[in-house]
Amino acid sequence: MSHDASVSVPWSKQLGRQAILMFATIVTLYPVLWVLKIAFSEQSGFGTSLVPWPEHPTLANFGRVMGAVDSAGEPVFFRQVWNSTVVSVATTAVGIAVSTTSAYAFSRFDFPGRNTGMRVFLITQMFPGVVMAVPLYILLDELHLLNSMLGLTIVYSTTSVPFCVWMLKGYFDTIPRELEEAAHVDGASQWTIFTRIVLPLARPAIVVTALFGFMTAWNEFILAATFLSDERATTLPVALQRYVDAFATDWGGFAAGAVLVSLPVMLLFFVLQKHLVGGLTAGGVKG
Amino acid sequence: MVALASRFTNRADSKFGLAYEASNFYFHSAWMFGFGGAIFDPDGTPRLNRPENAASLDFAAGLLNQSKVVPAEPNGALVLDLFQSGRALFAISGPWFASELREGTPYGVVPLPIISKTGKPARPFMTVEAIFATTQLADRKREQAAAFMRYFAGPASSKVRALLGHQTVIHPEAFRDPEIAENGFLKTFATAAAQAEPMPNRPEMRTVWEPANTALDKVLRGTVSAKEALAEADTQLTRLLGPAPTAVSPRPYVALLVCVAVIGSGFFLRTLRRRRVWERAKQNPVAYLYIFPAAAALSLLVFLPFAVGSALSLYAHRYGQFTFVGFGNFLRILSAQDYAITDPYSFYFTLAVTVLWTVVNVFMHVALGLSLAMLLRDPWVKLKGVYRVLLIVPWAIPNYITALIWKGMFHVEFGAINRILALGGVEHIDWFGQFSTAFAANVTTNTWLGFPFMMVVSLGALQSIPRDLDEAAEVDGASRWQRFRHVTLPLLRPALVPAIVLGSVWTFNMFNVIYLVSGGKPDGSTEILISEAYRWAFSRQYQYGYAAAYGVLIFLLLLAYTELTRNRSEES
Numbered sequence: 099m100s101h102d103a104s105v106s107v108p109w110s111k112q113l114g115r116q117a118i119l120m121f122a123t124i125v126t127l128y129p130v131l132w133v134l135k136i137a138f139s140e141q142s143g144f145g146t147s148l149v150p151w152p153e154h155p156t157l158a159n160f161g162r163v164m165g166a167v168d169s170a171g172e173p174v175f176f177r178q179v180w181n182s183t184v185v186s187v188a189t190t191a192v193g194i195a196v197s198t199t200s201a202y203a204f205s206r207f208d209f210p211g212r213n214t215g216m217r218v219f220l221i222t223q224m225f226p227g228v229v230m231a232v233p234l235y236i237l238l239d240e241l242h243l244l245n246s247m248l249g250l251t252i253v254y255s256t257t258s259v260p261f262c263v264w265m266l267k268g269y270f271d272t273i274p275r276e277l278e279e280a281a282h283v284d285g286a287s288q289w290t291i292f293t294r295i296v297l298p299l300a301r302p303a304i305v306v307t308a309l310f311g312f313m314t315a316w317n318e319f320i321l322a323a324t325f326l327s328d329e330r331a332t333t334l335p336v337a338l339q340r341y342v343d344a345f346a347t348d349w350g351g352f353a354a355g356a357v358l359v360s361l362p363v364m365l366l367f368f369v370l371q372k373h374l375v376g377g378l379t380a381g382g383v384k385g
Numbered sequence: 386m387v388a389l390a391s392r393f394t395n396r397a398d399s400k401f402g403l404a405y406e407a408s409n410f411y412f413h414s415a416w417m418f419g420f421g422g423a424i425f426d427p428d429g430t431p432r433l434n435r436p437e438n439a440a441s442l443d444f445a446a447g448l449l450n451q452s453k454v455v456p457a458e459p460n461g462a463l464v465l466d467l468f469q470s471g472r473a474l475f476a477i478s479g480p481w482f483a484s485e486l487r488e489g490t491p492y493g494v495v496p497l498p499i500i501s502k503t504g505k506p507a508r509p510f511m512t513v514e515a516i517f518a519t520t521q522l523a524d525r526k527r528e529q530a531a532a533f534m535r536y537f538a539g540p541a542s543s544k545v546r547a548l549l550g551h552q553t554v555i556h557p558e559a560f561r562d563p564e565i566a567e568n569g570f571l572k573t574f575a576t577a578a579a580q581a582e583p584m585p586n587r588p589e590m591r592t593v594w595e596p597a598n599t600a601l602d603k604v605l606r607g608t609v610s611a612k613e614a615l616a617e618a619d620t621q622l623t624r625l626l627g628p629a630p631t632a633v634s635p636r637p638y639v640a641l642l643v644c645v646a647v648i649g650s651g652f653f654l655r656t657l658r659r660r661r662v663w664e665r666a667k668q669n670p671v672a673y674l675y676i677f678p679a680a681a682a683l684s685l686l687v688f689l690p691f692a693v694g695s696a697l698s699l700y701a702h703r704y705g706q707f708t709f710v711g712f713g714n715f716l717r718i719l720s721a722q723d724y725a726i727t728d729p730y731s732f733y734f735t736l737a738v739t740v741l742w743t744v745v746n747v748f749m750h751v752a753l754g755l756s757l758a759m760l761l762r763d764p765w766v767k768l769k770g771v772y773r774v775l776l777i778v779p780w781a782i783p784n785y786i787t788a789l790i791w792k793g794m795f796h797v798e799f800g801a802i803n804r805i806l807a808l809g810g811v812e813h814i815d816w817f818g819q820f821s822t823a824f825a826a827n828v829t830t831n832t833w834l835g836f837p838f839m840m841v842v843s844l845g846a847l848q849s850i851p852r853d854l855d856e857a858a859e860v861d862g863a864s865r866w867q868r869f870r871h872v873t874l875p876l877l878r879p880a881l882v883p884a885i886v887l888g889s890v891w892t893f894n895m896f897n898v899i900y901l902v903s904g905g906k907p908d909g910s911t912e913i914l915i916s917e918a919y920r921w922a923f924s925r926q927y928q929y930g931y932a933a934a935y936g937v938l939i940f941l942l943l944l945a946y947t948e949l950t951r952n953r954s955e956e957s
Contacts, residue, residue: 106765112765112766115760115763116767116768118760119757119760119761119766119768119772122757122772123775123776126775126776126779126833127775127778128801129779129787129790130778130779130782130787132790132801133782133786133787133790140487150801195678196679196682197679199676199678199679200675200678200679200680202675203671203672203673203675203676204676207669207671207672207675208669209666209668209669209672209673210662210665211662211666212672215676215680219683221944221947222683222687222688223887224890224894224939224943224944224947225687225691225936226894226915226918226935226939227894227896227915228896228918228922228932229691229694229695229698229918229932229933229936229937229940230687230690230691230694232694232697232922233690233691233693233694233697234686236693237685237686237689252686253686255682256682256685257686257687259679259682259683263679288671313781317783317784319783319785335785338786347460347461347462347465349462349466352786356783356786359783359786360781360782360786364778364781364782366781367774367777367778368774371773371774374777374841375773375841375844375845
């Protein structure tokens with residue numbers, strides 16, 4: 099066998115491989131197709147058909163979701179899209195800013211507390227949310243950050259920091275130090291080296307880390323539901339959950355909303371998927 | 386009604402005489418009160434085990450399992466869908482149902498029927514809406530508040546709410562208005578309200594739901610008799626409402642804390658001096674500057690809330706009051722004094738389920754993710770990019786959405802899974818009816834959610850492994866499996882181990898899947914530690930302290946696990 103992809107393999111082997119992968123893909127996509135079917139049909143999916151394809155395709159559900167109004171009769175959907183976007187973009191920006199510097203320090207400086215620090219970051223992943231929710235609520239209340247995008251952004255970016263630092267530190271470790279040393283000899287400051295040399299080199303990992311940060315904020319709903327009580331201040335996942343909570347059963351609306359919520363992240367995944375493999379690699383190998 | 390419903394029912398066409406949420410105690414209560422049942426004794430003690438309540442449970446089980454006029458595993462969406470598509474003759478629901486129906490759905494509305502056995506009408510719960518005014522008001526404002534409350538509860542506001550808001554009102558004065566009196570819909574609900582049972586507003590009522598629903602579920606599944614199920618519910622209620630651990634003086638604990646702090650900081654300072662930490666730190670002060678923002682944010686928003694939350698585990702919370710109980714909560718959980726070890730509510734049972742859950746899931750994630758990565762690795766595979774994109778789709782969709790979709794796919798009557806299995810001749814599996822299948826349903830969902838992460842990690846790691854070794858082994862005549870086992874796997878180890886550790890921690894605390902897919906069914910047996918903690922905190926008398934103790938135990942377990950794996954991987 100050779101590295102050259104053009105070397106032909108027996109067609110039976112190719113076919114066999116294709117069959118397995120095709121099967122895996124169909125099984126993987128089957129539940130997703132159900133979401134699409136429910137989103138595009140008037141029935142709620144309790145039919146007897148096995149094929150996840152709408153019998154009478156309609157956009158009615160999407161119209162209802164986008165035209166949702168609050169108690170004062172004002173349209174809220176696009177406001178919630180805006181809220182979600184602001185919080186997610188801000189979370190990504192703050193999260194990346196805070197974690198790149200820490201990850202760089204963990205990767206490049208030898209200082210007391212380095213190993214302990216990395217372990218402490220991992221430990222934060224083990225704190226059960228149920229223990230923290232009530233104290234966090236009280237804390238935000240004291241800081242007057244309940245019902246505000248700022249409060250939510252601060253909480254999200256903080257919770258995403260440990261994972262981001264771990265991923266970025268792994269990638270920084272793989273960047274050769276020679277360049278930095280050369281720049282140092284030329285008289286560049288530590289900060290210049292970091293922003294002008296290391297950050298551009300770490301772009302793949304930063305892109306992937308940014309994607310995770312964005313996803314965390316975009317998809318989160320438990321904290322958002324706890325901290326935001328004003329309907330106009332909520333994010334999309336919270337609004338979406340209201341279609342299927344204890345007092346409502348609008349599966350069509352829920353599925354249509356689910357499609358709308360998933361679309362941006364899905365698009366980002368497709369655009370960034372090459373980086374995804376490379377960016378995670380380093381985090382994994384060195385982590 | 387049952388006779389009429391039976392005539393309409395035709396399960397082959399999935400047509401049902403009667404659709405209502407049979408397994409929800411809220412809807413069931415109408416039968417229960419119709420049979421003359423009750424929840425509370427006159428002195429306010431909740432007691433479910435009464436012959437009338439048992440009779441109503443048997444009646445509901447009959448509708449579901451003998452005359453089979455009611456669909457299995459009914460939920461609100463199913464009831465709505467069956468009724469508006471003309472596949473259910475009757476639906477039992479509240480006034481909100483009318484607003485959910487698609488416009489143009491033909492329907493009529495009548496009060497609930499008379500129960501033939503007792504000759505009394507079925508009496509549904511009536512939710513009581515109340516307006517509360519705080520006592521901390523100035524006198525003048527207090528009068529204003531009272532005036533507003535009187536207006537809001539009075540006939541004038543009823544009229545507005547009925548005519549403008551299309552809400553159901555029951556104030557008799559409002560029905561003097563001809564427009565309201567002639568509205569058949571409002572009138573029916575006013576008639577129904579006259580025979581309804583106001584929902585008890587005792588604080589204990591919140592705790593009644595879970596045991597009552599469990600008992601209802603047991604009887605509908607036919608696992609135990611109504612009497613036994615209700616007796617078990619009562620035992621559970623007594624435990625939940627029982628006294629908190631005895632209050633103790635915090636003094637010894639404070640003393641202990643001070644001792645630990647003094648000894649700890651002494652030890653800490655000595656280590657600092659011995660390792661010449663201060664001198665070394667001074668050589669690289671910039672490092673701390675770089676770390677400061679992250680460290681400060683984490684301390685304030687992660688460590689502080691966790692410390693406060695953990696401190697709550699030393700308190701018991703009852704009716705808004707926190708009492709210091711020291712290690713009382715922990716003793717209660719770990720000594721298994723309330724529940725036998727084999728009881729689904731005991732800590733050890735849940736722990737065993739959680740460990741099994743984590744092991745099975747992580748194994749499946751790695752096995753599937755790694756296999757797919759291996760299949761996608763060979764350079765000659767066509768359409769590689771397409772598969773890679775499509776196979777990570779589960780990762781991109783929020784998991785609370787897909788968890789709900791999977792729950793729907795496991796529905797006993799209308800779920801896609803049972804219908805696919807039916808093609809292979811397997812009949813109707815009641816997925817949430819026994820532990821093994823409910824657990825399997827949870828695992829399937831979480832496997833589907835989690836394998837893409839492992840696949841991407843493996844793909845990336847495989848890229849960085851030179852293929853020469855693999856090829857050399859092939860030349861030496863090593864089999865496919867031998868090459869994988871002895872060449873590829875050891876090289877993947879450094880990438881896989883951290884991913885597995887992180888994956889285990891996430892799976893251990895995977896609240897969403899458990900809560901949304903099986904919801905702990907049957908009888909709370911598929912609950913894991915984190916979802917159990919959530920129930921203690923929010924549905925069982927708000928026992929925050931007890932829940933916090935669960936949380937602290939979860940944390941300690943995970944800490945021990947990662948320390949163990951760390952030592953192991955450092956050894957090798």
